[in-house]
Amino acid sequence: MTDAFTPAEEEDALAAEYVLGMLDAPQRAAVEQRVHSDAGFARRVTEWEHRLGGLNDGFADAPPPDLLPQIEARLFGRVDAPRRGWWPQWLLGAGFAAAMAFAALVIVTPPPPTPDAPLVATLAAEGQALVYAPRYDAAAGQLILTRTGGDAAATASVHELWLIAGDAAPVSLGLIQTAELRRPLPPLPPGAVLAISLEPAGGSTTGAPTGPVLVKGTVADL
Amino acid sequence: LPDDRPGAEAGLIARGEARRVIDCMDQLEPDRAAAVRGAYLAGLSYWQLAERTNVPLNTMRTRLRRSLLRLKECLGA
Numbered sequence: 001m002t003d004a005f006t007p008a009e010e011e012d013a014l015a016a017e018y019v020l021g022m023l024d025a026p027q028r029a030a031v032e033q034r035v036h037s038d039a040g041f042a043r044r045v046t047e048w049e050h051r052l053g054g055l056n057d058g059f060a061d062a063p064p065p066d067l068l069p070q071i072e073a074r075l076f077g078r079v080d081a082p083r084r085g086w087w088p089q090w091l092l093g094a095g096f097a098a099a100m101a102f103a104a105l106v107i108v109t110p111p112p113p114t115p116d117a118p119l120v121a122t123l124a125a126e127g128q129a130l131v132y133a134p135r136y137d138a139a140a141g142q143l144i145l146t147r148t149g150g151d152a153a154a155t156a157s158v159h160e161l162w163l164i165a166g167d168a169a170p171v172s173l174g175l176i177q178t179a180e181l182r183r184p185l186p187p188l189p190p191g192a193v194l195a196i197s198l199e200p201a202g203g204s205t206t207g208a209p210t211g212p213v214l215v216k217g218t219v220a221d222l
Numbered sequence: 223l224p225d226d227r228p229g230a231e232a233g234l235i236a237r238g239e240a241r242r243v244i245d246c247m248d249q250l251e252p253d254r255a256a257a258v259r260g261a262y263l264a265g266l267s268y269w270q271l272a273e274r275t276n277v278p279l280n281t282m283r284t285r286l287r288r289s290l291l292r293l294k295e296c297l298g299a
Contacts, residue, residue, distance in 0.1 A: 005287065012294065013287035020261045022268055022286075051297055052262050054243035162265075170265060197265065209265040216267075 015044035019052055021197070021212035025128040028212055067168065074165040076186045117144055121194050121217035124149075130215050132161075132176075134194055136187060143173070143188070145181040152176075156201050162209055164193040175203045190221035246296035254289040261286060 005013060017023055018031045035042045117135035120143075124131045130150030136143055145161060153159045153176075161181060162170040173183055176196070188194075195216035197209035204210045247255045253275065260266040260274075272282040 005291075009287075009291055013290060016290040016294075017287070021265060022261060051243065051294065055247070055259070055262055164264070169263070195265070208263060213265055213267060 011041060012044055012048075015041060016048045016052075018045060019048040021209070023212065025125065025130075025214065071165065071168055071171060074168055075163070075189055075192070117142075119220075120188055121219050123194055123196055123215040123217040125215045128215055130196070132159075132194075132196055132215060132217075134217075136185075138187065141184055141186065143181075143183045143185045145176065145183075147176070147179065153198060157211075158199050158201050158203055159196050159214070160199045160203050160209065160211075162195045162197060163188070164195060165189060166192075170195070170209055172204065172207070175199075188219045190219050192219045193217070194219060242297060243293075246293050249296055250289050250292060254285060257282070257286050258289055258293065 014023075014031065018028065018035075023031060035045055117137035120134050120136045122131065122133060128150070131148045132145055133148045134143055134145045159176040161173040161176060161183075163173050164170045173185070173194075174181055193216055195209070195213045197204070197213050198211040199209070200211070247258065250258070257271050257275070260271055266274075268279055268283050268286070271277075271286070272279045275282070277285070
């Protein structure tokens, strides 16, 4: 296999990487500029969005597997059997949905940060000013996410926090609408990845990150 | 707000296109197809893909780019 790409292939591959969110921040910024100034390149980007969009639709046709027990087991290291037995199943589902909706929609007025909540990871990326510092307040059972570097998302976009445990699909932990995001959560498993993606205002509508991953970090073994 | 939900016809067309994407993905080597899926559906970065498969970063990038171009070719055919 030859490694050389023709200029047209190079351009096409770059457009595809942009759609896939594979570029780092400076590359992405350069490509964004180009989308605005170069109609031909913008068309390549649109074509890739269509091509790869089919991948989403194809998978959406299959019945969704019930991943919640697996995700819970991965996240919390066990399946919480007694609680499950005690609470009706639908109430758990409804509670989970409500918690997700709450995290996604509500704008919380943050209480002052808890100084003794230990840092669980540093979400950063090379060449990227943006830094998020997630802390875990064990007493309150809360993940507290604060931005310690860079700027908030520009108008019409939002930063979304994702948890990726093992090979499981990313799970949204909410949108970062204020200086600080607080989210009730069990302790995070060491080695899980927290990532921030750039999403359109209102957050990802697909349940998976749709925009580029800006920064990420691995949960430390505390 | 405009209703920009796809209609039934668009849905059928989209489904047909989705089918084609999946057929074309099947023509890639399984590890290449897995990389494309990982990148698009799981939002994995090059370093995550490289780490998982124990492949150097630049090799992974070339492979993924090559796979994407093959996918395009297949869809265009």
